[in-house]
Amino acid sequence: MNFEKIPPVETPKQLLDIAFRKAREKVTKKQFKGKPVDRARDKARVKIDISGGYLQSRLRKAIKDFPSFDHLPDFYIKLIRLTVDIGALKKSLAALNWAEGKIIFFQRMYNSKISGAREYETVQKQIKEFYGRISSVLKQIKSNIEYLNESRRVMKTYPDIKDRFTVCLYGFPNVGKSTLINKLALTNAKTAGYSFTTKTINCGYLDKGNPKDETAIQILDVPGTLARQEKMNLIELQADLVLKEIANLVIYVFDMTEPFPIEDQIKLYKKVKDKRPTIVYLSKQDIISEEKRQAFTEKLGFDIITFESLREQIIAKQR
Numbered sequence: 177m178n179f180e181k182i183p184p185v186e187t188p189k190q191l192l193d194i195a196f197r198k199a200r201e202k203v204t205k206k207q208f209k210g211k212p213v214d215r216a217r218d219k220a221r222v223k224i225d226i227s228g229g230y231l232q233s234r235l236r237k238a239i240k241d242f243p244s245f246d247h248l249p250d251f252y253i254k255l256i257r258l259t260v261d262i263g264a265l266k267k268s269l270a271a272l273n274w275a276e277g278k279i280i281f282f283q284r285m286y287n288s289k290i291s292g293a294r295e296y297e298t299v300q301k302q303i304k305e306f307y308g309r310i311s312s313v314l315k316q317i318k319s320n321i322e323y324l325n326e327s328r329r330v331m332k333t334y335p336d337i338k339d340r341f342t343v344c345l346y347g348f349p350n351v352g353k354s355t356l357i358n359k360l361a362l363t364n365a366k367t368a369g370y371s372f373t374t375k376t377i378n379c380g381y382l383d384k385g386n387p388k389d390e391t392a393i394q395i396l397d398v399p400g401t402l403a404r405q406e407k408m409n410l411i412e413l414q415a416d417l418v419l420k421e422i423a424n425l426v427i428y429v430f431d432m433t434e435p436f437p438i439e440d441q442i443k444l445y446k447k448v449k450d451k452r453p454t455i456v457y458l459s460k461q462d463i464i465s466e467e468k469r470q471a472f473t474e475k476l477g478f479d480i481i482t483f484e485s486l487r488e489q490i491i492a493k494q495r
């Protein structure tokens with residue numbers, strides 16, 4: 177599922193400006209014949225048709241550009257629930273649908289009013305009124321359009337996760353997960369020397385595998401997670417969701433150089449290991465002291481595996 181391509185929705189002002197301009201251009205290009213009142217009537221009909229038609233089609237398109245909730249995989253429904261107000265989102269889409277209906281209604285209403293108008297001035301007044309009515313309809317959905325654009329900004333960050341054997345990199349913030357996905361998948365995920373760089377879920381395929389290949393191993397770098405279930409923030413909840421819903425295998429990344437107490441890292445590790453098959457990986461092996469290496473194996477009882485061995489173990493697990 178690719179959310180990256182959801183286009184923005186135009187503001188009411190942008191929509192109206194274009195709708196009126198298109199109507200104006202059409203009227204200027206067309207030849208109108210007959211008495212002034214007949215000409216005014218024909219022009220008004222064109223204006224109603226063009227401006228209303230444009231607005232209708234843009235609103236319909238905006239509704240269609242958002243994913244339909246009925247056909248989304250469970251994981252995405254849960255992700256939407258965690259990151260946006262799904263009620264407000266549905267309400268906003270319904271508001272666009274309402275606006276489209278209103279525009280159709282006013283088109284019919286004013287077409288019939290104009291057909292019955294006998295005076296030039298009456299026609300002019302009515303087309304003005306029609307424009308006022310549709311402007312007011314669009315102004316009423318201003319906040320809904322804003323909410324759609326806000327949701328879109330969040331949804332654009334959703335990972336494009338495929339139904340594949342999936343490895344999740346898990347661990348405390350700043351332990352080196354993004355650095356590791358870059359090495360495993362040859363991706364370009366952001367890394368940094370401070371916590372919470374990963375604000376979204378990075379996704380790659382082992383050895384730069386082709387996402388379309390069913391046998392490619394999908395790797396997800398999930399945002400920093402702390403061991404406090406009750407106090408998880410939204411990003412941490414996303415990470416937890418991926419673990420529960422998506423992971424076939426977890427690489428739990430430990431960092432002996434970090435300020436995070438090793439006891440806390442172990443606590444989180446134990447939680448993860450109870451849920452999913454887990455491989456322990458010690459990061460920053462190049463800068464860690466011999467003393468700490470020993471503590472990791474002897475005191476804590478974990479094996480230190482090299483990057484190459486990690487890669488091989490991942491491949492072996494898929495089989």
Ligand SMILES: Nc1nc2c(ncn2[C@@H]2O[C@H](COP(=O)(O)OP(=O)(O)O)[C@@H](O)[C@H]2O)c(=O)[nH]1
Nearest residue numbers: 349350351352353354355367368369460461463
């Ligand atoms: N020396 C060394 N630094 C590393 C290694 N892995 C990560 N780092 C550094 O640790 C910091 C955090 O890494 P990052 O991958 O962003 O951690 P994340 O928050 O778990 O994704 C960055 O400054 C990295 O350059 C490593 O294997 N060796």
Ligand SMILES: [Mg+2]
Nearest residue numbers: 353354373374
């Ligand atoms: Mg990161």
